[in-house]
Amino acid sequence: MDDGNGLGQIYPSLQKSVYLYGKLDELTCLIRTGRQSSHLSTVVMPSFSNLREAEISNLINYLSHEWGDQSILPITSIREQIETCP
Numbered sequence: 442m443d444d445g446n447g448l449g450q451i452y453p454s455l456q457k458s459v460y461l462y463g464k465l466d467e468l469t470c471l472i473r474t475g476r477q478s479s480h481l482s483t484v485v486m487p488s489f490s491n492l493r494e495a496e497i498s499n500l501i502n503y504l505s506h507e508w509g510d511q512s513i514l515p516i517t518s519i520r521e522q523i524e525t526c527p
């Protein structure tokens with residue numbers, strides 16, 4: 442699991458995640474709001490709405506570095522995205 446390949450259908454694999462290749466900005470609201478699994482009705486990613494901008498930034502940039510294309514999401518983008526989260 443620490444290699445990012447997830448745990449069955451409970452935690453999806455982060456390897457080759459489409460978010461980590463060109464859609465980093467969409468991760469801000471995914472982390473803040475959480476989401477129902479698209480394929481399992483009983484599995485929900487919880488909301489982490491208590492995380493501050495800097496914490497979300499650290500998470501996203503870590504994920505991008507470990508399992509993505511190493512691009513960086515600037516904190517200004519995270520700030521803008523938070524305003525739009527559901």
Ligand code: HEM
Nearest residue numbers: 451452453458459460477478479480484485486487489500
């Ligand atoms: C801060 C901690 C977390 C981060 C940074 C995170 C990150 C992510 C990312 C990057 C994805 C997209 C994967 C992809 O489809 O490409 C994702 C989806 C998902 N995560 Fe999390 N996750 C976190 C915590 C959790 C926890 C605790 C759970 C389960 C209890 C969870 C369950 C899910 C599920 C079910 C999806 C898939 C949604 C779908 O199928 O559409 N996540 N998460």
